[in-house]
Amino acid sequence: MTALLELHQVCLGQRLQPITLTLRADQRVVLLGASGAGKTTLLKLCNGALSPEAGSVHWCGRPHQQLSRRQRCQIGTLWQDLRLVEELSVIQNINSGALGRHGLLWAIRNLLGPLDPNTCLELMHQVKLEADLLEQPVRELSGGQRQRVALGRLLHQRPELVLADEPLSALDPSLAEDVLNTLLLLPGCLISLHRPDLIHRFDRVLGLRGGALVIDAAPNTIHRDQLEWLYASA
Secondary structure (H helix, E strand, C coil), X not given: CCEEEEEEEEEECCCEEEEEEEEECCCEEEEECCCCCCHHHHHHHHHCCCCCCEEEEEECCEEHHHCCHHHHCCEXXXXXXCCCCCCCEHHHHHHHHHXXXXXXXXXXXXXXXXXXXXXXXXXXXXXXXXXXXXXXXXHHCCHHHHHHHHHXXXXXXXXXXXXXXXXXXXXXXXXXXXXXXXXXXXXXXXXXXXXHHHHHHCCEEEEEECCEEEEEECHHHCCHHHHHHHHCCC
């Protein structure tokens, strides 16, 4: 399988030591590490939100900084803070996931009134969000509902690679299971978690400690003492 994302000796000061990494479209990858280990920083380098001080990031063989807006949208991110637009409705927030496939006029129309409600209703059904919330302002939703809106927006983006930053934190077990199942059905993903108990759900495990990539292996080759060391105080 052709590499989608390639990091070549990327580093970012004290936050991330030189890392070389290749992600393919057929892989479900989990990223583990204690708080402050560099997980969010690595995800931001992968999606272009941060630029490395040294090294390079390539998407489908091209430097990330040379990608078009449409190409950048092939990488979807589910942020820990969700980054929803509080003043807009559920349908407008979900539709914003499709902005990369449309022009400025479409974006303006989405702000002025709901577009493509049938598609949004299908996505809401997929993420188990009640249809009567379609035009509800996001600021009025519960935390679990907001998480589902963000997931619906991500699905509407149709990315080739999904990056997710602690998507299960603060969720009840049932919702966490739903969110993880949905993410693992997508083409390829790199998901940051604090849940070593879930590594069996993935094809590959990455472990960060002190900004360094110290684990890159299949789940069935990782021992419990390695995971305990990964989360131990440095």
